[in-house]
Amino acid sequence: MMSKMFQAGPQGGRIKSDCQVFYTPGKDSLKIEIESKVKVLFSNAIQELVEKTFGDLGITTGLVKINDFGALPFVMMAQIEAVVKRAHPEITLEVLPEFKGHAQYDTSSGRFRRSRLYLPGNQPKLFLNAGIHKPDCVILDLEDSVPPGEKDAARLIVRNALRSLDFFGAERMVRINQGELGMKDLEAIIPHNVHTILLPKAETADQVIAMEARVDSILLEQGLDRKVYYMPILESALGVLNAQDIAFASKNNVGLAMGLEDYTADIGTQRTLEGKESFFARSMLLNAARAAGIQAIDTVFSDVGNEAALRKSVQETKALGFDGMGCIHPRQIKPIHEAFAPAEIEISQAKRIIVAADEAEAKGLGVVAVGSKMIDPPVVKRAERTIHMAIDTGLIPENWKEES
Amino acid sequence: MKYELVKNAAGRLVPTEVNGKPQVPFQGVHGYKPTGNKAAPPIASCSDYPMDGNKIVGSIKEALEKAGLKDGMTVSSHHHFRNGDLVMNQVFDAAAELGTKDLVWFPSAAFPCHEPITRHLDSGVLQYVEGSLNGPLGKYVSEGKMDGLAVLRSHGGRWQAIQDGEVHIDIAVIAAPTADSMGNATGDRGPSACGLLGFGLADSMYADKVIVVTDNLVPFPCVPWQINGQNIDYVVVLDKVGEPEKIISGTTQLTKSPDRLYIAELTAKFVQAAGIMKDGFSFQAGAGGTALAFAIYLKELMIEEGIKARFVRGGSTKYLVEILEEGLTDYILDGQTFDLEGVRSMRENEGHLNTSPFTSYNWHGKGNFASLLDAVVLGATEVDVNFNANVVTHSDGQMLHGIGGWQNCLFSKCTILPIPAFRGRIPVIVDEVTTLVGPGELVDVIVTERGIAINPLRTDLIEATADSGLPIRTIQDLKAEIDDLIGGVPQKPKLTDEPIGVVKWVDGTVIDTIFKIEH
Numbered sequence: 046m047m048s049k050m051f052q053a054g055p056q057g058g059r060i061k062s063d064c065q066v067f068y069t070p071g072k073d074s075l076k077i078e079i080e081s082k083v084k085v086l087f088s089n090a091i092q093e094l095v096e097k098t099f100g101d102l103g104i105t106t107g108l109v110k111i112n113d114f115g116a117l118p119f120v121m122m123a124q125i126e127a128v129v130k131r132a133h134p135e136i137t138l139e140v141l142p143e144f145k146g147h148a149q150y151d152t153s154s155g156r157f158r159r160s161r162l163y164l165p166g167n168q169p170k171l172f173l174n175a176g177i178h179k180p181d182c183v184i185l186d187l188e189d190s191v192p193p194g195e196k197d198a199a200r201l202i203v204r205n206a207l208r209s210l211d212f213f214g215a216e217r218m219v220r221i222n223q224g225e226l227g228m229k230d231l232e233a234i235i236p237h238n239v240h241t242i243l244l245p246k247a248e249t250a251d252q253v254i255a256m257e258a259r260v261d262s263i264l265l266e267q268g269l270d271r272k273v274y275y276m277p278i279l280e281s282a283l284g285v286l287n288a289q290d291i292a293f294a295s296k297n298n299v300g301l302a303m304g305l306e307d308y309t310a311d312i313g314t315q316r317t318l319e320g321k322e323s324f325f326a327r328s329m330l331l332n333a334a335r336a337a338g339i340q341a342i343d344t345v346f347s348d349v350g351n352e353a354a355l356r357k358s359v360q361e362t363k364a365l366g367f368d369g370m371g372c373i374h375p376r377q378i379k380p381i382h383e384a385f386a387p388a389e390i391e392i393s394q395a396k397r398i399i400v401a402a403d404e405a406e407a408k409g410l411g412v413v414a415v416g417s418k419m420i421d422p423p424v425v426k427r428a429e430r431t432i433h434m435a436i437d438t439g440l441i442p443e444n445w446k447e448e449s
Numbered sequence: 450m451k452y453e454l455v456k457n458a459a460g461r462l463v464p465t466e467v468n469g470k471p472q473v474p475f476q477g478v479h480g481y482k483p484t485g486n487k488a489a490p491p492i493a494s495c496s497d498y499p500m501d502g503n504k505i506v507g508s509i510k511e512a513l514e515k516a517g518l519k520d521g522m523t524v525s526s527h528h529h530f531r532n533g534d535l536v537m538n539q540v541f542d543a544a545a546e547l548g549t550k551d552l553v554w555f556p557s558a559a560f561p562c563h564e565p566i567t568r569h570l571d572s573g574v575l576q577y578v579e580g581s582l583n584g585p586l587g588k589y590v591s592e593g594k595m596d597g598l599a600v601l602r603s604h605g606g607r608w609q610a611i612q613d614g615e616v617h618i619d620i621a622v623i624a625a626p627t628a629d630s631m632g633n634a635t636g637d638r639g640p641s642a643c644g645l646l647g648f649g650l651a652d653s654m655y656a657d658k659v660i661v662v663t664d665n666l667v668p669f670p671c672v673p674w675q676i677n678g679q680n681i682d683y684v685v686v687l688d689k690v691g692e693p694e695k696i697i698s699g700t701t702q703l704t705k706s707p708d709r710l711y712i713a714e715l716t717a718k719f720v721q722a723a724g725i726m727k728d729g730f731s732f733q734a735g736a737g738g739t740a741l742a743f744a745i746y747l748k749e750l751m752i753e754e755g756i757k758a759r760f761v762r763g764g765s766t767k768y769l770v771e772i773l774e775e776g777l778t779d780y781i782l783d784g785q786t787f788d789l790e791g792v793r794s795m796r797e798n799e800g801h802l803n804t805s806p807f808t809s810y811n812w813h814g815k816g817n818f819a820s821l822l823d824a825v826v827l828g829a830t831e832v833d834v835n836f837n838a839n840v841v842t843h844s845d846g847q848m849l850h851g852i853g854g855w856q857n858c859l860f861s862k863c864t865i866l867p868i869p870a871f872r873g874r875i876p877v878i879v880d881e882v883t884t885l886v887g888p889g890e891l892v893d894v895i896v897t898e899r900g901i902a903i904n905p906l907r908t909d910l911i912e913a914t915a916d917s918g919l920p921i922r923t924i925q926d927l928k929a930e931i932d933d934l935i936g937g938v939p940q941k942p943k944l945t946d947e948p949i950g951v952v953k954w955v956d957g958t959v960i961d962t963i964f965k966i967e968h
Binding site: 061 | 707708710711844845846873874875898899918930933934935936937939940942943966
C-alpha cells in the first residue's frame with residue numbers, strides 16, 4: 046500500500062522566496078529529490094540543509110521532494126519541520142536556525158508605535174526587507190492573514206524569522222491567534238525575543254491575565270529573565286465596553302489597539318470613510334488607554350493605493366489623540382510618520398524647554414524655567430519626545446543644539 | 450570549435466579571433482587607440498538612381514533581391530520599435546524564400562518579438578546574430594545553439610564597430626514610421642511613430658545598400674529627415690511596420706516594489722547630498738523601473754530647492770517629459786524614446802532633441818555627450834567588491850541582457866548603480882562578477898535598500914556625503930550582511946571552456962568572454 050503524501054509550503058500562484066516540501070513516510074532509507082530555481086548557485090547548500098533538518102527531526106526514512114523558489118534557509122527549515130509534524134504530530138523536537146545577534150535587540154514600553162506594519166505569517170518574502178522601511182513596529186501575524194490550514198507552518202516560519210532576520214530596530218510584535226491556538230503560538234514564539242504580543246479580540250481582563258500567566262510560565266521554564274509587552278486589540282462591542290478593565294489588566298500592557306473591521310460588523314454596520322460609527326469605540330479606547338497610562342493605537346487604513354485619503358485619515362487619528370495606527374503596506378509608513386510629526390510650533394516650544402532643562406542641570410538647579418514659567422518634569426519628558434520624533438521624521442537634525 | 454584564449458588587461462580570458470575576425474584584447478579603460486582611417490561605403494552615382502527620386506519597390510523580397518542579397522552577407526536593423534518590430538521577421542522570411550544561407554543579422558538589439566528568427570538560425574538561413582540579445586535569443590545563445598559567437602556591444606560600441614570597419618554591413622534595413630519615396634525618413638510621426646531613428650543612422654551612412662521600410666509614405670520632403678534619402682537605395686511600403694504601443698516594454702514601467710522605490714529615493718537623496726544637484730547640472734535616467742522612480746524623486750528635490758537642470762538624457766519617458774514641460778530642464782537629449790509621451794514630446798517640444806550613438810556615445814570620435822553628464826543611474830545584474838559590474842549575464846551564467854548604452858554612460862562624472870542587494874536568494878554583490886562589462890574604476894556608487902557604498906577611489910564623494918545622514922557603508926560590509934541573510938556565499942556555476950559570446954569594450958577590444966554553462 047502506498048503511504049500518504051504530506052505537503053507544506055504555498056500551493057500555487059507565483060511563488061517567491063519560499064518552497065514546497067512533499068514528504069511520504071516509508072520504510073526505505075530517506076530519499077531526497079530537489080528542484081530549485083537557484084540550484085546552480087545553491088544546490089549543495091540546499092542538499093545539506095535538507096539532510097540536516099530531516100536528521101535533526103529524527104527522520105531517516107521515506108521520500109522527500111523539494112520544490113524551491115529561492116527560499117532562505119530559515120524558511121526551508123520551517124517548511125520541512127511543518128511537513129514532518131503534519132505527518133508525525135507526536136514529534137515535539139524543534140529545529141531552530143541560528144539566533145542572530147541582530148535579532149536580539151530590546152525595546153522599551155514607551156517607544157513610538159506610530160506605524161505597525163502587518164506581515165502575513167505565511168508569507169516570509171514580505172519579511173525580508175520589512176525593516177528597511179523603518180516602521181516603528183513589525184507585526185508578524187499568525188491570526189487573520191493566515192488561512193486555518195497554514196497556522197502550524199506560519200507559526201514555525203515566524204519563530205524562525207524571529208531568530209534569523211534583522212528588523213532594523215522595529216519593535217518585534219506577533220499577533221497570536223484567539224483561544225487555545227493562541228496559547229500554542231505563545232509556546233512557539235516567546236523564547237525568541239518577541240517584544241510585544243498582540244492579543245486579538247480582547248473582550249475581558251481575564252483574557253489578558255490568562256495570556257500573561259502563560260507567557261510568565263514559558264519564560265520561567267526557559268529560564269528567561271525578560272519582559273514581554275502586550276497590546277490587546279479591541280474589536281467587538283464587549284471589548285470596547287470593557288476597555289478600562291482590559292487596559293488595567295497587566296502592568297506590561299503598552300497600548301490598546303482598535304480593530305474596526307470586526308467591530309463595525311459586531312455592532313451591525315459597515316466602516317465609512319467618515320467614521321461616525323466608530324467614534325464612540327475609539328473614544329472609549331483612547332480614554333481607557335490614557336487612564337492606564339498606555340498608548341492608544343488606531344485601526345489600519347486599508348486602501349493602500351490612496352495616499353491622500355490615508356493622510357487625511359491619519360490627521361483625524363492624530364486629532365482624536367491616538368499615538369499610531371496599523372499599516373498593511375510599507376508605502377503607508379512615511380505618510381503616517383509625517384502626519385504624526387510635531388508641528389513647527391510644538392518643536393520650537395520643545396526646543397526652548399530642553400535648552401532650559403540643560404541649563405538648569407548645568408547650573409545644578411532643581412527647577413526648570415522658561416522665562417518666568419516653571420516647567421514640570423512630565424512636560425520636559427514630553428518635550429524630549431517631541432524633539433525625538435522631529436529628528437526621526439527628519440524635521441530637525443540630530444545635532445540641532447549645535448545649530449541653534 | 451576551438452578558441453585560442455589570452456588574458457587581457459583585466460585578467461579575463463578572451464578569444465583572439467571571433468567569427469573569423471582577429472580581436473584586440475582589452476588594454477585598460479584608456480589603453481587602446483587605433484590608427485588609420487574610418488571605413489566608407491562605395492561611391493555611388495546619381496546616374497544609377499531615378500532622377501525623380503522615386504525608389505519604391507514592390508516588396509521586401511524584391512528590395513533584398515535588388516540589393517544583391519547573397520549567402521554570408523550581413524544584414525542590419527535598428528531597434529527603435531523595441532518589442533513592437535514587425536519588419537525583421539519578414540526580412541528573414543523573405544531571405545529564406547530566396548534560398549539564402551549563412552546570413553549574419555546585426556541588429557542594434559533583439560527583442561522577444563524576434564523569437565521566430567531562431568527558426569532561421571536552426572535552418573541555416575542565418576548563421577549568427579551579432580548584437581544585444583534580450584529574452585529568447587539570449588537564451589538560445591546561452592544554450593550554445595548558435596553557430597558563431599554572440600558579440601555584445603554597447604550602443605556606442607556598435608557605432609564604433611561600423612565606423613572603424615570592424616563590422617561591414619552589406620544591407621541595412623531601416624524601418625521608418627514616416628518616409629518619402631526618396632528614402633528621407635523620420636521616427637517622430639506617422640501611425641507607427643517611435644520617436645527617433647538614431648540607432649539606424651550609422652547603418653544608413655556606412656552600409657553598401659540601404660532599404661527604408663515604411664507604412665506612412667508622404668510626398669517629398671519628409672521632415673525632419675532623421676535619415677537622409679541620399680543614403681537610401683530602395684523604399685518599401687508595408688501596411689504596418691511596428692506596434693508603437695509595444696515600444697513600452699517592461700523596463701520602461703515605474704516600479705511598484707516598495708524596496709525599489711526606497712532605493713530610488715535614496716539615490717535621489719545621494720545626488721542631492723553629494724552636491725551634484727545644482728543649477729545647470731545634468732543627469733541621465735534611462736529604462737528600468739528604479740531609474741524612472743529616481744527621476745521622479747529627484748524632480749521633487751529639484752522643485753523643493755528651486756533647481757533647474759541644463760539638460761537631461763533619455764531614453765525619454767513621460768517622467769522626463771514632465772521635467773522638461775514643467776521647466777525643470779532646458780533640454781532632453783534623447784537617444785531613444787521609451788514611451789509614447791516621449792514620441793509626442795520629441796515632435797512638439799523644441800527642447801526635446803534627438804541624438805544618435807555618434808553624438809552621445811561613440812568612443813572613437815572627438816568627444817561625446819555621455820561623459821559630460823554630472824550623474825547617471827544604471828542597472829546591473831552583479832557588482833563585485835572592486836566595483837566591477839555586470840549587466841549581460843546572471844550569477845547563474847545565463848546570458849539575458851544586452852548592454853545598451855550602459856558602458857558608454859559609465860564615463861559620466863558620477864555613475865550610480867541603484868540595485869537591490871539581493872534578488873530572491875541571489876546576491877547582487879559578489880566577490881567577482883560572472884562577466885566583466887564595466888571596469889570598477891568607472892563605477893562610483895552603488896545604492897541598495899540596505900545601504901550605499903561609495904567606490905574608495907571617489908574620496909570626494911565620500912567626503913561630501915560624510916555628514917549627510919545617509920546610510921553609507923563599505924561594500925564589504927553590505928556584502929557580509931547579505932551573505933549572512935541568504936545562508937552563505939553561493940557556489941559558482943559550472944562553466945565549460947566553450948565560449949558562446951564576447952563582450953566588447955567601448956573601443957572595440959574584448960573585455961570578457963561568456964562561457965557555456967555545464968548541464
